[in-house]
Amino acid sequence: MKIVVQKFGGTSVATPEGRAKAVERIISAREQGFQPVVVVSAMGRKGEPYATDTLIDLVKNIHTDVAPREMDLLISCGEVISTVVMATALRNRGYRAVALTGAQAGIRTDGNHGNARIMEIDPEYINRHLAQDRIVIVAGFQGICEDGSVTTLGRGGSDTTATALGAALQAEYVEIYTDVDGVMTIDPRLVPDAAIMKDISYREICEMANQGAKVIHPRAVEAAMSGKIPIKIKNTFSDAEGTLIAEHVAERVITGLAHLSDITQVKVGPLDGGDVQMAKVKVLKTMAEARISIDMTGVAPNSIFFIIKGEDTGRAKAALQKAGYNTTVDPGCAKVSVIGAGMEGVPGVMADIMESLDKAGITVLQTSDSDITISFLIKESDLSKAIQILHDDIELGKI
Amino acid sequence: MKIVVQKFGGTSVATPEGRAKAVERIISAREQGFQPVVVVSAMGRKGEPYATDTLIDLVKNIHTDVAPREMDLLISCGEVISTVVMATALRNRGYRAVALTGAQAGIRTDGNHGNARIMEIDPEYINRHLAQDRIVIVAGFQGICEDGSVTTLGRGGSDTTATALGAALQAEYVEIYTDVDGVMTIDPRLVPDAAIMKDISYREICEMANQGAKVIHPRAVEAAMSGKIPIKIKNTFSDAEGTLIAEHVAERVITGLAHLSDITQVKVGPLDGGDVQMAKVKVLKTMAEARISIDMTGVAPNSIFFIIKGEDTGRAKAALQKAGYNTTVDPGCAKVSVIGAGMEGVPGVMADIMESLDKAGITVLQTSDSDITISFLIKESDLSKAIQILHDDIELGKI
Numbered sequence: 001m002k003i004v005v006q007k008f009g010g011t012s013v014a015t016p017e018g019r020a021k022a023v024e025r026i027i028s029a030r031e032q033g034f035q036p037v038v039v040v041s042a043m044g045r046k047g048e049p050y051a052t053d054t055l056i057d058l059v060k061n062i063h064t065d066v067a068p069r070e071m072d073l074l075i076s077c078g079e080v081i082s083t084v085v086m087a088t089a090l091r092n093r094g095y096r097a098v099a100l101t102g103a104q105a106g107i108r109t110d111g112n113h114g115n116a117r118i119m120e121i122d123p124e125y126i127n128r129h130l131a132q133d134r135i136v137i138v139a140g141f142q143g144i145c146e147d148g149s150v151t152t153l154g155r156g157g158s159d160t161t162a163t164a165l166g167a168a169l170q171a172e173y174v175e176i177y178t179d180v181d182g183v184m185t186i187d188p189r190l191v192p193d194a195a196i197m198k199d200i201s202y203r204e205i206c207e208m209a210n211q212g213a214k215v216i217h218p219r220a221v222e223a224a225m226s227g228k229i230p231i232k233i234k235n236t237f238s239d240a241e242g243t244l245i246a247e248h249v250a251e252r253v254i255t256g257l258a259h260l261s262d263i264t265q266v267k268v269g270p271l272d273g274g275d276v277q278m279a280k281v282k283v284l285k286t287m288a289e290a291r292i293s294i295d296m297t298g299v300a301p302n303s304i305f306f307i308i309k310g311e312d313t314g315r316a317k318a319a320l321q322k323a324g325y326n327t328t329v330d331p332g333c334a335k336v337s338v339i340g341a342g343m344e345g346v347p348g349v350m351a352d353i354m355e356s357l358d359k360a361g362i363t364v365l366q367t368s369d370s371d372i373t374i375s376f377l378i379k380e381s382d383l384s385k386a387i388q389i390l391h392d393d394i395e396l397g398k399i
Numbered sequence: 400m401k402i403v404v405q406k407f408g409g410t411s412v413a414t415p416e417g418r419a420k421a422v423e424r425i426i427s428a429r430e431q432g433f434q435p436v437v438v439v440s441a442m443g444r445k446g447e448p449y450a451t452d453t454l455i456d457l458v459k460n461i462h463t464d465v466a467p468r469e470m471d472l473l474i475s476c477g478e479v480i481s482t483v484v485m486a487t488a489l490r491n492r493g494y495r496a497v498a499l500t501g502a503q504a505g506i507r508t509d510g511n512h513g514n515a516r517i518m519e520i521d522p523e524y525i526n527r528h529l530a531q532d533r534i535v536i537v538a539g540f541q542g543i544c545e546d547g548s549v550t551t552l553g554r555g556g557s558d559t560t561a562t563a564l565g566a567a568l569q570a571e572y573v574e575i576y577t578d579v580d581g582v583m584t585i586d587p588r589l590v591p592d593a594a595i596m597k598d599i600s601y602r603e604i605c606e607m608a609n610q611g612a613k614v615i616h617p618r619a620v621e622a623a624m625s626g627k628i629p630i631k632i633k634n635t636f637s638d639a640e641g642t643l644i645a646e647h648v649a650e651r652v653i654t655g656l657a658h659l660s661d662i663t664q665v666k667v668g669p670l671d672g673g674d675v676q677m678a679k680v681k682v683l684k685t686m687a688e689a690r691i692s693i694d695m696t697g698v699a700p701n702s703i704f705f706i707i708k709g710e711d712t713g714r715a716k717a718a719l720q721k722a723g724y725n726t727t728v729d730p731g732c733a734k735v736s737v738i739g740a741g742m743e744g745v746p747g748v749m750a751d752i753m754e755s756l757d758k759a760g761i762t763v764l765q766t767s768d769s770d771i772t773i774s775f776l777i778k779e780s781d782l783s784k785a786i787q788i789l790h791d792d793i794e795l796g797k798i
Contacts, residue, residue, distance in 0.1 A: 049448035063491035074483035092462035
């Protein structure tokens, strides 16, 4: 029997309309000859009683420093409640469904509460229910660690549950249902004619997410990639075809654009004295000791520069000044990234983009590039203009 | 180390005032040299989001016939949420607490969803946490059955969790905290000067509960009785001494009064024809086949009579008439029971009571007696008068 894993977010479980649509998708998969394994998130958004954030507030209002193990146990209830709601909605349509916690679905994680990683999935329990022709509903975002405690997977957790189950059950594919029509080439709030991608490779989508695009979490993609299980991003509420994420898709030179706002550029220097190279290392160590992530690190003969998240600006400046460095911070920057697996080995892409930005009077403060990504640091005030120019130039809207 | 099990109901967990009182009780036990193991119910009452009835409604609103296995999984979340709330309230006072589901506490049950029985408790998991000097908080009302599904224990479930844990952990005693000062000799809504019992034996309290008194569930008492663990019924919100339930207590002739309202008396007869004895058996079998519980069964030469719950009246009448019996039903009766382990072998108790009722003009429709209980069937309209007379006569208020 061919298995398909279908993941539904909170909005698809919380309302009668959402549930009706989700149930249609599940029944449709069965009618196409698949055995559906359904993964659900907690119901609704902050303010609704069974939403993750509401459960968090319930105890944060008692004591701000909740034990991570207990916090995981608490918020795991949100997804468990959703499994029973969805199983009951299916039963109401005459289908036999079984609701499973992450632990009952055989999902074993490490003990890193609040941000656990799936170590292995024992598919035996799910397979037993599938053998009895039941639709299996699994609580997303959670697992169990070696000492028997409930763990949660952190951000993107339910998507990761779905893709990891897809790999463990050797599913035909994994469907991630959201409330958008698929992955956009670019943030549609910045470029109104942003298009839905028909398909994208695993590594491109990971890079899009890392560079700030609000898409599926890289961890979820990695889990699918390991089993080469295709992922489809679809809309619960529309019949749009969605976006296919797979290993081999026709690679374009440029696939999408992503951006990160509220970035601060940090410049440290001049670094005087004897060993300037060692001084640069010490600057980096100062940041590491302050547990501040840095990116786009560059070096000049007697200075070093990098970017940090805006929220870390005060701490970074304090740490560097305490260590005695001349430090300049420039908040209000943005990082724009152009992603495309086809860029590898194609010369001149960065030159073309720099030229476009320059013509528009946009100053490029820093650049960086990796295999399939070119990134530019600009002033945040130039962001929407830059995005629109890049979009027009590389014709993303027409992919 | 000496262990004490402390059980707190929903009202003690749901409000800051209740939690503050509960936390005081827990800390106080520690300061007296005990290791507390705390059992909690779901928070609040119907209408509040994490109360058992609210969770039930959540899915009953989707489909009336919810699968029992899934219903158990859903409502088990109510107590799990309470464990984390209580653990956090203790952490807020600087104590290390760990929250455990029924499964994590080693509570194994049969697979009778909605009304499971505890088969065994593996104390290893709790003991491991106690060895690290943590206060252990256990979700009441739930366990896990052999196939790994979550089960719930039915009515009185959290009390049963507490007493069964008390027995498994060989606790010094089990404290059941409620919002009343202890077990009353009689329903205080009927007799304003009803007194709190100082102590009562296991079998007397079971009989009180069976005969309609709103006290601890007999299953919970049985679990404590098996390990000879004393139970203390106490008030979270007052410093009243409460009621001790134990094996050997000074036995009074009469300990308490209980009653069941909305009772129907059923008379079947005359039973004509050949084998009247066999006809009586067939009447009883008719009731059994209709799955109607009967009580106070009596026989006359050519008739048989018994009592049933008022809600079963229609079904009982229909089944008996369908089988061709002359049937008379008298709804609106009440069963009053006088309970006291000291009655055994004391002659004349029933005579004394009958006399008191007769003098007051109250007709006794039926009587029954067992080891420690004498019961009277009367018209429900005579109930409060009868209770008051019995209370005055036997001086329950002065025990």
